[in-house]
Amino acid sequence: MPYKLILNDLLKVTAKYLSKDDQELIKDAYFFADNAHKGEKRGTGEEYINHPLHAAYLLAVNNFDAQTIAASLLHDVAENHPDKIKELKKQFGEEIFEIIDGVTKLGKIKIKKSWFFPLNFLQGRRQKQLGYERHIESLRKMLLAMTKDLRVIMIKFADRIHNMQTLKGVRPEKRERIARETLEIYAPLAYRLGMGKVKGELEDLAFPYAYPKEYQRVKKLVGHKYEEKEEYLKKVIRVLDEKISKAGIKADIHGRRKHLYSLYKKLKKHDNDISKIYDLVAVRIIVNNLEDCYKVLGIIHQTWRPLIGRIKDYIAVPKPNGYQSLHTTVFAIDGEIIEIQVRTKQMHDMAENGIAAHWHYKDIRQKPTNMTKIARDQLVWLRELEKWQQNIKDSKEFSQVLKLDFFKDRIFVFTPQGDVHDLPLGATPVDFAYAIHSDVGNTCIGAKLNGKMIRLDQPLKNGDIVDILTKKESQPKRDWLKFVKTSRARSRIKSYLVKK
Ligand code: MN
16 A cells, blocks of 8 residues: 555545445545645644545455445544534435444543553452453443444544554554554454454554564564575475366465464463464465365375364364364475465455455445345354353343444443443433442532533433542432432442441
C-alpha cells in the first residue's frame, strides 16, 4: 500500500466491485470528512484525512460494501467534531450514522490505567494476574456487546491497523497502552472471528511497542534463521511440486514465516529453545478440493516420514474458530524437520479473512445488514462466540446470527475516567455508584450525565458516561431500595441501614 493515499487510489479499488451510485456516496463521504478535518493534523504531522482514507482503503481491498467504506471515511468526524453530527446524520442517513456512532462508542473501551505496571509485577501475584485477565476479558466482551453491527468492528480493525502503523506519532506513554490493547483485545477478537491475517498484522505491529525488550530478544534469537530456512524451503517445495503435479493435482505451494509475536508466545512455552520450534517456517499447499487435500497428504507421507503425534486433521475436526487445514511435520531433505499445511482455497480464504470472507458471498453483499440468512451451522466461528458469552449470567439464547445483540439485557456505563461497569438493563446511577465502590454508593448525593445533573432513579443507557457526586458525611437512603436493580446495591444499602 502506498504511504500517502489519495481519493483516486480508493476509487480505483471500489470501481472494481461497486456501482456508480456507490462511488458517488464514497466521494461525498470523503469530501465531507476532508472538510470536517480541515487543518487538523495527525500525531505524525500529516493531514488528518490521510487516516480515515487509509482505513477505507483497507476495507475496500477486502471488498466491503459502500456503506462501510463511507462510514470508515467519516469514522472520526463525530468524535473530533461533535458540531458536525447533525449535518452528518442529515446527509448520510441513519444506517451510516449508526455505524459511525458504534465506532465512536467502541473507542471508549480502554484498559484501565491502574492495570499498568512493570512487566514483572504480575509474576507470583496470582490474584492480581486473575484480576487483570478478568478485566481484559470483560473489555473483549464489552466490545462485542456494544456492537449491533459487525461492520463497526471491521472499521475498528482498519482504524487500529492504521493507528498502529503510525504509532510513532503518538506520545511514548500512550504507545504502550495502545499496543497492549491491540494485543489483548483487538488481536484475540480478530482471531475469534477467524481473521488470521488481521490478527497477525495487529500483533506484529504492536509487539515492538508493547514488549520492546522481548521483541529485541526474539529478533536476535531468530537472526538469519528465516533466510536460511527459506533457502531450504525452496528445495522442499521443488520436490513437492514435482510429485504433486505428477499425480495430476493442481496446487499452489509456497512458504510461510511464523509471525514474530506468535513465535514469541510459542517460545515461552518451550523454554525459549528455538530448536524446538518446528514451524518457524512452513510449507503451505493450497489445492482445489477436499479430496486433493488428503491425496496430497498421502504423497507427502510417501516421500518423507512424519513425526509421530504431529499429524493433525483440522479439516475433520476444525479449530474452535473454524480454522481448517491438514498439518503434518516430516523429516524432509537431509532429515530436517519441517511443517507442511494442506488446505483448499476456500479454507485458506476463511483462515485469512474469516468473517470478512463471507462478505464476498453474493447475498450478503447485496444486503449486508441482513446477514442472518447465512445458515448458522456454516459459521463455525459463531459457535466460539457463543461459548464466549455463555459465562455471562442472564444471557438469553443466542438468537440472531450477526446482530450481536446477545447482551441486550446488559448495559455498559463509563466513569469520566473511562472505567467501565457492566450493569443490568434499567440500572440507575445508584447501582452504578455501588458498582464503582461501596463507599461511593454509600456517600452518593447526585449524578451527572454528559455534564448535566440527572435523578438518582433515572435508568441509564448503554455507553452513558456518568459522573457520581459524593459527599463525605452523606448516607444511603431507604428510598433507593425502591429502584435499585443490582443485588449488590440492594445488599449494601440494607446492611448499612441495619448497622445504623
Ligand atoms: Mn480513527
